[in-house]
Amino acid sequence: MHFTPRKPLRSFKNVVFAVIAIFVVSNFVDSPFTRVLAPVSASTVSAAVSVENYIPADVPTSGDHDLDLVIARTGRDLGVDPRLIHAVIWQESKYKPSAESHAGAQGLMQLMPAAAQRFGCEDRNDAESNVKAGTKYLRWLLKRFDGNVTLALAAYNAGEGNVDKYEGVPPFGETQAYVRIITGRYGKTYHPVLTPEEASSYFNLLPTN
Numbered sequence: 001m002h003f004t005p006r007k008p009l010r011s012f013k014n015v016v017f018a019v020i021a022i023f024v025v026s027n028f029v030d031s032p033f034t035r036v037l038a039p040v041s042a043s044t045v046s047a048a049v050s051v052e053n054y055i056p057a058d059v060p061t062s063g064d065h066d067l068d069l070v071i072a073r074t075g076r077d078l079g080v081d082p083r084l085i086h087a088v089i090w091q092e093s094k095y096k097p098s099a100e101s102h103a104g105a106q107g108l109m110q111l112m113p114a115a116a117q118r119f120g121c122e123d124r125n126d127a128e129s130n131v132k133a134g135t136k137y138l139r140w141l142l143k144r145f146d147g148n149v150t151l152a153l154a155a156y157n158a159g160e161g162n163v164d165k166y167e168g169v170p171p172f173g174e175t176q177a178y179v180r181i182i183t184g185r186y187g188k189t190y191h192p193v194l195t196p197e198e199a200s201s202y203f204n205l206l207p208t209n
Contacts, residue, residue, distance in 0.1 A: 060086040079199035087185040109134025
C-alpha cells in the first residue's frame with residue numbers, strides 16, 4: 001500500500017491564513033457577532049470612574065473625603081462652583097452635619113425648615129441631602145441676583161426680601177460679616193449662572209486626561 005506523505009508546511013500556512021482572515025473579519029465587518037465579542041474599552045470605564053470621583057486640587061477640603069466628594073459632585077451636577085459651596089459650609093457649620101443655630105437652622109448649610117422644604121431636603125441632618133438643597137438655594141439666589149456673589153450670600157443669610165428692601169447688603173452686622181468672610185475665602189464676587197456642562201468647563205471641574 002502506498003501512502004502519500006503529509007505536508008506540514010502547507011497545513012501551517014492554512015492555519016495562519018485562517019487566523020488572519022478571522023482577524024480581518026472581526027475588525028472590519030460589523031455584525032452582531034463581532035459587536036458581542038468586542039471588549040468594553042478600559043479607558044471609557046476608567047474615565048467615567050475618574051470623573052465621578054474627581055476633586056480639583058485647588059478645591060478646599062473638609063477633612064472628610066466622602067463629604068468632599070458629595071460637595072464636588074453636587075457642584076458639578078448643579079453648576080455651582082464647589083469652592084463657593086465649601087466657603088459657605090465652612091462659615092455656616094464648620095463642616096458639622098449636626099450643627100444647629102439658635103434660630104432653628106440645621107445641618108451643614110444651616111437650612112431653615114422652609115428653605116429645606118422648598119428645595120427638597122427631608123432630613124436636614126443628612127449631609128448629602130442638606131448640601132444638595134443648600135446648593136440649589138444658592139444657585140437660585142445667584143440666578144436671581146445675576147451672578148452677584150455678594151448679594152446672593154446676603155440673601156442666603158438675611159433673606160432675599162431684605163436685600164431687595166435695602167437695595168444691597170442689609171445693614172445687619174451679622175450679615176455684613178458673613179458676606180465679607182465668605183467672599184474673602186472664596187476670592188470672587190461674581191459667579192456666572194451656567195448649565196452644569198458649561199460650569200464644569202468654566203470652573204475646571206473635570207479631569208484633563
